[in-house]
Amino acid sequence: MAMTGVLRPGHAQVRVLNLEEGIHFYRNVLGLVETGRDDQGRVYFKCWDERDHSCYIIREADTAGIDFFGFKVLDKATLEKLDADLQAYGLTTTRIPAGEMLETGERVRFELPSGHLIELYAEKTCVGNGISEVNPAPWNAQREHGIAPIQLDHCLLYGPNIAEVQKIFTEVLGFYLVERVLSPDGDSDMGIWLSCSHKVHDIAFVEYPEKGKLHHCSFLLESWEQVLRAGDIMSMNEVNVDIGPTRHGVTRGCTIYAWDPSGNRFETFMGGYHPYPDYEPLSWTYDNFAQGLDYPQRKLHETFMTVVT
Known part of the structure; x- marks a missing residue:
């Protein structure tokens, strides 16, 4: 695009x-x-x-x-x-x-x-990349220094009124909805994944009662091998890992979630497909969100839903 x-x-x-x-x-x-x-x-x-x-x-x-x-x-x-x-x-x-x-x-x-x-x-x-x-x-x-992601990829934020948030991003800022997770009754969205590019998401939101919460900032890696290497480095440094290595159903991304020493969650991420604005959004029903979160294990990790900063 x-x-x-x-x-x-x-x-x-x-x-x-x-x-x-x-x-x-x-x-x-x-x-x-x-x-x-x-x-x-x-x-x-x-x-x-x-x-x-x-x-x-x-x-x-x-x-x-x-x-x-x-x-x-x-x-x-x-x-x-x-x-x-x-x-x-x-x-x-x-x-x-x-x-x-x-x-x-x-x-x-x-x-x-x-x-x-x-x-x-x-x-x-512009300071360049040393190349x-x-x-x-x-x-x-x-x-080769540390995990060494190539770029800041996206963030996931938790807070109320995400239906109105979606309108601001789509009607004013030119984003489009890529995927969503439906609420248990199916009448609203519990989570939304929005893009301003042909990335699978540039920002995402989950409905949550408290305002202004951070779920994670995500850093892009080049390959599944690099995600596994990130897991090795996390273990070597005794980093607290939340989920992974695994693959999402939502976005198809491969991931590890972990926490920095202050409790801020971050993600090392690769993959996903390449949507365009004319694509219809993909929907996940709440009863199948476990597969959307952790596709191999089909597990709804409690910490993912409740731990934010």
């Missing part, structure tokens, strides 16, 4: 309970590349194959969880249009000046009915 409007997930800012412990985990175990620190005490990371300055920012706080999730848009004109469209829809937007985050241009922030803060931005400094732009190698030495 043509890459216009909202391009892709750009960054997540996540709270950790101990900054130094978080830095060690994300730099040495997950294998992200540290790209900066600011006077607010935030530490910036990117995945090795990403070009922009940062995709994952951590800060120390008393509670774990997510501060905001951001999407990069095509250009400044697109940012202005989407800001106006959000306001016309009835949402309040806030302009955050360029430079408030390191190497990042002006951002437009708004709050979803689910209680989550979403940002849009058009500019972030020449002429006759490039397929990877560099950073790929």
